Amino acid sequence: MGKKSTKDALLDSAEKLFAKEGFHGTSVRAITSEAGAHLASINYHFGSKEALLKEVLERRLLPINKDRLEMLEAALSQAVQEGRPPSVMEIVRAFADPLFTRARTSESIITFSNIVQISLTQHDSTVGALFLGIMRPVIIAFIKALGLALPGHDKEQLQLKFHFMVGSMLHGMRMLSMARNPAHKKLHSEFAGNIDSEILMDLMYRYIVAGLEAE
Amino acid sequence: MGKKSTKDALLDSAEKLFAKEGFHGTSVRAITSEAGAHLASINYHFGSKEALLKEVLERRLLPINKDRLEMLEAALSQAVQEGRPPSVMEIVRAFADPLFTRARTSESIITFSNIVQISLTQHDSTVGALFLGIMRPVIIAFIKALGLALPGHDKEQLQLKFHFMVGSMLHGMRMLSMARNPAHKKLHSEFAGNIDSEILMDLMYRYIVAGLEAE
DNA sequence: GTCTATATGCCGATAGAC
DNA sequence: GTCTATCGGCATATAGAC
Numbered sequence: 001m002g003k004k005s006t007k008d009a010l011l012d013s014a015e016k017l018f019a020k021e022g023f024h025g026t027s028v029r030a031i032t033s034e035a036g037a038h039l040a041s042i043n044y045h046f047g048s049k050e051a052l053l054k055e056v057l058e059r060r061l062l063p064i065n066k067d068r069l070e071m072l073e074a075a076l077s078q079a080v081q082e083g084r085p086p087s088v089m090e091i092v093r094a095f096a097d098p099l100f101t102r103a104r105t106s107e108s109i110i111t112f113s114n115i116v117q118i119s120l121t122q123h124d125s126t127v128g129a130l131f132l133g134i135m136r137p138v139i140i141a142f143i144k145a146l147g148l149a150l151p152g153h154d155k156e157q158l159q160l161k162f163h164f165m166v167g168s169m170l171h172g173m174r175m176l177s178m179a180r181n182p183a184h185k186k187l188h189s190e191f192a193g194n195i196d197s198e199i200l201m202d203l204m205y206r207y208i209v210a211g212l213e214a215e
Numbered sequence: 216m217g218k219k220s221t222k223d224a225l226l227d228s229a230e231k232l233f234a235k236e237g238f239h240g241t242s243v244r245a246i247t248s249e250a251g252a253h254l255a256s257i258n259y260h261f262g263s264k265e266a267l268l269k270e271v272l273e274r275r276l277l278p279i280n281k282d283r284l285e286m287l288e289a290a291l292s293q294a295v296q297e298g299r300p301p302s303v304m305e306i307v308r309a310f311a312d313p314l315f316t317r318a319r320t321s322e323s324i325i326t327f328s329n330i331v332q333i334s335l336t337q338h339d340s341t342v343g344a345l346f347l348g349i350m351r352p353v354i355i356a357f358i359k360a361l362g363l364a365l366p367g368h369d370k371e372q373l374q375l376k377f378h379f380m381v382g383s384m385l386h387g388m389r390m391l392s393m394a395r396n397p398a399h400k401k402l403h404s405e406f407a408g409n410i411d412s413e414i415l416m417d418l419m420y421r422y423i424v425a426g427l428e429a430e
Numbered sequence: 431g432t433c434t435a436t437a438t439g440c441c442g443a444t445a446g447a448c
Numbered sequence: 449g450t451c452t453a454t455c456g457g458c459a460t461a462t463a464g465a466c
Contacts, residue, residue: 006450022240022333022336024236024240025239037450038450038451039442040450042443118237163386167387168382170382175375199371204379207427209429210425211421211426214425255432257460
């Protein structure tokens with residue numbers, strides 16, 4: 001493995017720091033010094049701090065979302081072929097697997113998920129708008145698919161249930177993050193101790209599917 | 216109603232702005248000018264920007280957590296009296312009702328919930344440590360209660376399920392927030408349109424209970 | 431308790447030498 | 449592509465008049 005380029009080092013450092021202190025809470029000085037680069041390097045490689053954030057988000061989200069849509073498409077067309085509606089579990093897995101299988105082997109995906117949390121929270125700021133722009137097509141496709149798996153639900157119920165699923169998954173990632181980070185571990189040990197990611201994923205999938213199918 | 220004090224005006228403005236742009240993204244200048252107060256007022260009334268955040272959090276969380284623990288205690292002792300374990304729904308309601316009934320009549324609680332999202336995301340920063348300090352006793356009490364309602368679950372499963380419940384609720388609040396805020400509405404209308412809070416709460420409670428009772 | 435003025439320092443961004 | 453020096457601005461915090 002050759003040593004990573006300055007640009008990649010900046011992306012890695014920015015990801016780490018944005019996840020810890022948020023976009024606004026992280027200075028370009030902190031990023032460049034963490035990456036061992038000079039102060040002007042962010043402007044040289046990305047143009048601005050904001051453009052750096054965009055690349056940080058896209059670097060992780062675009063491959064995950066590609067996998068999500070492919071898995072969903074595969075499940076949907078197989079269901080059509082078998083003359084049945086897609087199952088709720090198939091849809092949940094298409095949304096969750098691309099994220100959680102990566103999280104199991106990559107520390108940085110867990111770090112990254114913290115940035116997603118932050119992005120979702122800051123709706124109308126730079127961060128939130130960027131994030132939603134990236135996620136929009138995926139959200140629309142999955143709500144539509146849920147409509148096939150859950151007949152009798154109106155549009156509003158489907159939107160709500162989709163977002164419940166997202167909420168459960170985000171919080172699942174948050175717990176993985178807590179469990180892996182020594183600093184969090186100390187803070188949370190009493191009520192979120194040593195979490196095994198296998199157990200978490202298994203329990204989470206069953207929680208979400210049961211919730212989506214409720215009533 | 217007498218006009219509100221400078222201190223209350225500062226708390227209100229800080230809550231609004233922290234929710235929109237985060238703690239780091241909000242300047243004391245923005246807060247004081249929004250509140251119609253002078254620049255030095257935050258340091259005079261609170262000592263620092265950080266101490267202001269602490270008061271913003273406690274002002275909302277302490278009454279809610281008091282109600283949560285009272286409702287939980289009432290449910291638990293009634294169950295004992297009737298010689299049965301508490302139901303999952305009773306526990307979910309004890310945790311969620313104090314928050315969501317307030318959210319139905321108070322715009323500011325919805326705003327506030329955004330700050331909770333931010334707090335949970337920034338685990339090891341000022342914000343996260345503050346938040347967890349306030350929530351700790353509640354978290355411990357509810358995980359213990361879940362153990363009574365869900366026999367046969369080990370400690371780890373109970374912790375995970377508790378956090379799934381929290382995740383679902385947080386995301387539910389996030390959606391209420393989106394639905395009420397005109398700026399968010401524009402961004403999200405395709406996949407989270409006009410959300411009725413009655414429908415959301417009803418669907419959410421059933422989602423959570425089904426998820427918790429899964430398997 | 432209010433407000434102005436200001437101290438002190440970090441911010442993002444850029445110019446220009448190498 | 450790297451790095452230094454620096455610009456102009458805004459940050460938090462405080463001192464001190466009223």
